[in-house]
Amino acid sequence: MDLAVVQQGLAMLASPWTFLALSAGLASGILIGALPGLTATMAVAVLAPFTFFMEATIGIPFLLGIYKGAIYGGSIPAILVNTPGTAAAAATARDGYALTQQGKSRKALELSLYSSVVADFMATLVLIVVAIPLASIAIRFGSPEFALLYLIALTMIATVSGESFLKGMIAAGLGLLVASIGLDPMSGYQRFTFGVTDLLGGVSLIPLLIGMFALSEILMQLTHPPTQASGDPGGVEHGGERLKWSEFWALRPTILRSTSLGTFLGALPGLGAEISCWIAYGVARERSREPEKFGKGSLEGLAAAESGNNAVVPAALIPMTVFGIPGDTITAVLIGALMAQGMMPGPLLIQQNPGFLFGLFLVLLVTNVLLLIFGLAAIRWLKHVTRIPATVLYPCVLLLCVCGAYAVNSSVFDLLILVVGGGLGYLMRRTHFPVAPLIIGLLLGPGFESAVRQSLVFSNGSLAIFWSRPGSLILLILLALVILTMAWRGLVKAGVVRKCSKSHPPESNNT
Amino acid sequence: MSMRAGLRSPGSRLIESLLAFAVIAVGVVFLRIVHGTPPPFGDPRDIGSAAFFPGMIALLVTGLGVVLMMSAWRPRFSVTFESGNTARALVAYALMVAMVVSIRFLGIWLVTMLAVPLLALCFGERRWYVLLALAVVPPALVIHIFEGAMGVYFPRGMLL
Numbered sequence: 001m002d003l004a005v006v007q008q009g010l011a012m013l014a015s016p017w018t019f020l021a022l023s024a025g026l027a028s029g030i031l032i033g034a035l036p037g038l039t040a041t042m043a044v045a046v047l048a049p050f051t052f053f054m055e056a057t058i059g060i061p062f063l064l065g066i067y068k069g070a071i072y073g074g075s076i077p078a079i080l081v082n083t084p085g086t087a088a089a090a091a092t093a094r095d096g097y098a099l100t101q102q103g104k105s106r107k108a109l110e111l112s113l114y115s116s117v118v119a120d121f122m123a124t125l126v127l128i129v130v131a132i133p134l135a136s137i138a139i140r141f142g143s144p145e146f147a148l149l150y151l152i153a154l155t156m157i158a159t160v161s162g163e164s165f166l167k168g169m170i171a172a173g174l175g176l177l178v179a180s181i182g183l184d185p186m187s188g189y190q191r192f193t194f195g196v197t198d199l200l201g202g203v204s205l206i207p208l209l210i211g212m213f214a215l216s217e218i219l220m221q222l223t224h225p226p227t228q229a230s231g232d233p234g235g236v237e238h239g240g241e242r243l244k245w246s247e248f249w250a251l252r253p254t255i256l257r258s259t260s261l262g263t264f265l266g267a268l269p270g271l272g273a274e275i276s277c278w279i280a281y282g283v284a285r286e287r288s289r290e291p292e293k294f295g296k297g298s299l300e301g302l303a304a305a306e307s308g309n310n311a312v313v314p315a316a317l318i319p320m321t322v323f324g325i326p327g328d329t330i331t332a333v334l335i336g337a338l339m340a341q342g343m344m345p346g347p348l349l350i351q352q353n354p355g356f357l358f359g360l361f362l363v364l365l366v367t368n369v370l371l372l373i374f375g376l377a378a379i380r381w382l383k384h385v386t387r388i389p390a391t392v393l394y395p396c397v398l399l400l401c402v403c404g405a406y407a408v409n410s411s412v413f414d415l416l417i418l419v420v421g422g423g424l425g426y427l428m429r430r431t432h433f434p435v436a437p438l439i440i441g442l443l444l445g446p447g448f449e450s451a452v453r454q455s456l457v458f459s460n461g462s463l464a465i466f467w468s469r470p471g472s473l474i475l476l477i478l479l480a481l482v483i484l485t486m487a488w489r490g491l492v493k494a495g496v497v498r499k500c501s502k503s504h505p506p507e508s509n510n511t
Numbered sequence: 512m513s514m515r516a517g518l519r520s521p522g523s524r525l526i527e528s529l530l531a532f533a534v535i536a537v538g539v540v541f542l543r544i545v546h547g548t549p550p551p552f553g554d555p556r557d558i559g560s561a562a563f564f565p566g567m568i569a570l571l572v573t574g575l576g577v578v579l580m581m582s583a584w585r586p587r588f589s590v591t592f593e594s595g596n597t598a599r600a601l602v603a604y605a606l607m608v609a610m611v612v613s614i615r616f617l618g619i620w621l622v623t624m625l626a627v628p629l630l631a632l633c634f635g636e637r638r639w640y641v642l643l644a645l646a647v648v649p650p651a652l653v654i655h656i657f658e659g660a661m662g663v664y665f666p667r668g669m670l671l
Contacts, residue, residue, distance in 0.1 A: 050661070053660075053661045053662070053663075166575060166578060166579055166582065167579070169571075169575055170534055170572060170575045170576065170579065173568055173571050173572040173575060174534075174537065174572060176565075176568045177537070177541055177565060177568055177569060177572060180564065180565040180568070184561035186559070186561070187559070187560075187561045189561040191561055191562075191565060192541065192544060192565070215607060218603065218630070219600040219603060219604060220600075221634075222596060222599045222600040222603050222633060222634065223595035223596050223597055223599070223600045224593070224595045224596070225596070225634075225635075389636075390634050391631045391634040391635060391636035391641070392631065392636075392641070392645065394630060394631075394634060395626075395627040395628070395630040395631045395634070395645055395649065396627070396645075396649045396653075398607070398626065398627065398630050399623055399626075399627055399649050399650060399653050400653060402610065402611070402614075402623070402626075403619075403653050403654065403657050403663075403665070406663070406665060407657055407661065407663040410663060410664070412611075412614060412615050412666065415611040415614060416611060418611065419604075419607050419608050419611050422604070422607060423604060426600065426604070430592065430593075430595075430597075431526065431527075431530055431592065432592070433530075449564040452564060453558060453559070453563060453564060456558040457558055457559060461558055
């Protein structure tokens with residue numbers, strides 16, 4: 001590695017502003033994650049506009065801190081009051097709250113923190129080791145390879161992020177259509193602007209994301225008001241014995257296995273922390289010597305769920321940094337923030353800003369140390385936060401949404417996009433349309449279109465360009481595998497093929 | 512975990528059909544623009560045309576909308592939509608729309624000082640001192656952070 005790149009990375013890490021932003025992001029993330037109903041995606045989307053007024057070396061670590069903090073923070077109310085702060089902590093609640101009922105909440109919180117930190121650290125190492133070599137391959141990709149890569153990502157996201165593949169595909173298609181609004185990237189013609197000059201630059205991404213994730217969440221909370229947590233925080237004694245080193249050491253196979261699973265699943269587009277925690281939990285139960293203890297306060301179950309969901313965070317950055325493809329909805333927001341900073345995630349980011357990326361990797365490693373410190377403080381103090389009433393919380397979120405959406409371009413038109421996004425997000429969530437494919441279609445749209453059109457222009461309209469090159473042929477086979485897997489899932493779901501699965505399905509795909 | 516009441520067929524079937532209809536309508540609108548505009552934009556069969564890619568996607572979306580419509584009317588249709596307090600959400604959504612539409616005329620202060628406690632009312636807050644605090648504290652804090660620290664100036668409206 002170039003010495004200048006190392007120096008630039010170290011300078012980014014050594015900057016007190018980066019450190020402050022990271023700490024602030026982590027603390028806010030843990031706090032927001034601990035508040036039931038406020039999701040990690042919503043946290044990153046609502047706070048992203050704050051970073052537009054910062055340098056990328058400060059703003060992006062701030063958002064990464066929120067991301068990591070929120071995923072961990074979700075486990076605190078899951079353990080203490082049986083109400084997952086985020087969907088990613090849903091599996092944690094099973095054994096975490098059972099331990100709290102047994103008077104072992106401190107042990108559960110400490111195990112959750114240590115498992116999260118270990119998983120996050122190991123997955124970050126994988127990201128560092130894998131990202132650079134993969135990017136050197138991605139740099140050699142031409143338009144046909146990128147077109148197929150985007151198609152694979154969209155197909156996978158449409159397949160896994162909802163109950164119905166058909167609805168996932170429709171959502172992805174709508175996202176691609178919305179992405180085509182504005183000036184054509186190749187010829188510069190106006191498309192679908194309906195005479196509105198504010199649409200010439202396309203639909204503003206960040207206001208739409210805030211609307212779809214945050215406003216729709218407010219509306220969902222009004223539709224289904226949070227019921228009294230099944231756990232009574234007043235009636236359960238918090239505290240109890242601490243986690244022993246021997247207990248934690250005995251869990252290392254479970255943590256390692258769940259981390260590997262979480263890292264693998266996180267690196268695949270569309271599979272977020274909320275799915276990987278259940279898969280890790282299910283696998284841990286299958287491999288356990290005491291499966292009957294799962295759901296009744298099993299340390300193995302808790303460690304599996306927490307390491308499974310936290311390993312996803314760095315792993316989801318792999319497709320983002322290497323190919324510019326978001327691993328989940330949160331990385332979609334991160335891509336939006338990077339683009340607002342004038343950076344294009346993907347191989348070009350590694351080529352043009354290697355120092356920034358190396359600095360970001362170092363920041364990710366340091367975040368784990370900070371997560372440990374902040375997490376230990378949160379265990380002590382954050383149990384009171386879970387009691388903030390929705391009547392106070394959501395009006396404040398609305399205020400942040402409006403101010404944040406306006407701040408992006410100082411435009412009232414963006415506020416219209418915000419409410420349209422909120423309404424659309426609400427409608428989609430009520431009618432079981434997955435939001436993730438639409439957002440990712442919207443993000444990948446311009447790149448996908450350029451790649452398809454450039455490929456066809458090069459080949460004079462011949463589709464053979466998509467299988468005549470070795471790289472594109474491999475990707476085409478991969479696409480076929482994805483479609484076959486999807487068809488298999490469909491058959492299993494329809495009951496044509498029987499499959500025994502012990503893992504509990506996720507309740508929501510909104511992290 | 513509470514079990515939520517569900518809206519079963521034929522209600523679900525009708526909702527799914529309306530959704531499919533909306534999807535088809537969106538696809539057809541885009542297809543009409545793509546095919547109805549003269550070249551060089553509106554020539555979806557030309558690879559170099561700006562209409563090529565959206566034309567392809569609009570066709571796909573319309574086709575998928577038709578499949579969704581057909582799947583809603585197959586005998587084994589089993590989608591269940593959860594019922595909930597939709598009216599309350601719609602009132603809150605109307606409040607959000609009104610807030611955004613009126614912000615240019617009424618200004619950020621008045622709009623947020625009204626909208627924040629009104630949303631709290633939607634959530635069931637009835638204590639006047641909490642509503643008053645919500646009308647004053649969060650808007651003052653957030654607007655000052657954005658204006659003071661980030662240099663974002665919001666519309667002041669006719670009143671200020």
